[in-house]
Amino acid sequence: MQTLATMLTYSIILFGLALQFLWLALARKGRDAYVRDLTHFRKPSGPLAKYYSWRVTEFRNALGESLLFEALLLLVILGVIQFTTGFPFIEYTMWVVIFVMTLSLISGLQMSLRVRTLVEFRIKMAADISNSDDFVGRAKDIVEALHTAGRNADGRLWFVLFEVAQQPNPVGYSARDVLLSLVREPGEPPKDDTAENVGSGVELI
Numbered sequence: 001m002q003t004l005a006t007m008l009t010y011s012i013i014l015f016g017l018a019l020q021f022l023w024l025a026l027a028r029k030g031r032d033a034y035v036r037d038l039t040h041f042r043k044p045s046g047p048l049a050k051y052y053s054w055r056v057t058e059f060r061n062a063l064g065e066s067l068l069f070e071a072l073l074l075l076v077i078l079g080v081i082q083f084t085t086g087f088p089f090i091e092y093t094m095w096v097v098i099f100v101m102t103l104s105l106i107s108g109l110q111m112s113l114r115v116r117t118l119v120e121f122r123i124k125m126a127a128d129i130s131n132s133d134d135f136v137g138r139a140k141d142i143v144e145a146l147h148t149a150g151r152n153a154d155g156r157l158w159f160v161l162f163e164v165a166q167q168p169n170p171v172g173y174s175a176r177d178v179l180l181s182l183v184r185e186p187g188e189p190p191k192d193d194t195a196e197n198v199g200s201g202v203e204l205i
Contacts, residue, residue: 008084009096015080016100019073020107027052038162041176055115062115066108073104122160126171129164135174143178 030052037045044050055062077097125142132138142161146153165175 008081008093011080011084012077012093012096012100015076016073016104019076020104023069027055030055035159038159038166041165041180043166056118059112059116059119062112063109066105066112069108070101070105074101077101118156118160121156122163125157125160126164126167129171129174135170136177139175139178143182 026048030048033046033049034044034052034056037043037049044053055065077100081093128142129135129138139161142157146157146161161175162179165172165179167175
């Protein structure tokens with residue numbers, strides 16, 4: 001019985017890690033696709049890019065995704081227990097189930113809080129531009145400040161600036177005009193390492 005409990009413990013940890021890795025891998029692919037579309041001034045063009053766009057739009061979306069993943073993880077763990085040793089063995093592995101679920105929950109909450117920070121930055125930047133008498137001038141000031149900071153600039157600000165530029169209003173058009181001035185030709189990505197900075201802004205989300 002002890003041997004079966006040990007095998008079940010390792011199985012739970014293995015499946016938990018595998019599911020977490022798959023979730024993070026899909027999120028990373030979605031992030032890369034979304035950033036690529038953002039820096040080319042396109043709407044999300046693929047399923048993963050649309051998923052990532054939805055994820056970072058609102059805090060409740062990110063939180064809901066995290067809770068949904070928790071539910072899926074719990075179902076997988078219960079399925080592993082049922083198909084390997086049966087539910088009577090769950091009492092021997094309850095501690096590892098709680099441990100895996102707790103780590104996953106902490107990871108999901110951290111991600112959700114980072115999304116909330118991005119949303120706050122986006123709202124603040126859009127308000128900063130809209131409260132100015134010169135939308136284009138204010139957007140230009142933001143871009144120049146980010147360029148001056150170079151690699152020390154907060155990549156999240158680049159990210160939200162490109163998101164603001166997607167808004168179909170005077171604030172978005174102004175930010176887009178300024179960002180378009182950074183490109184070589186229409187449709188080309190921004191000069192220098194701007195695209196990398198945008199990506200670094202959501203590196204851990």
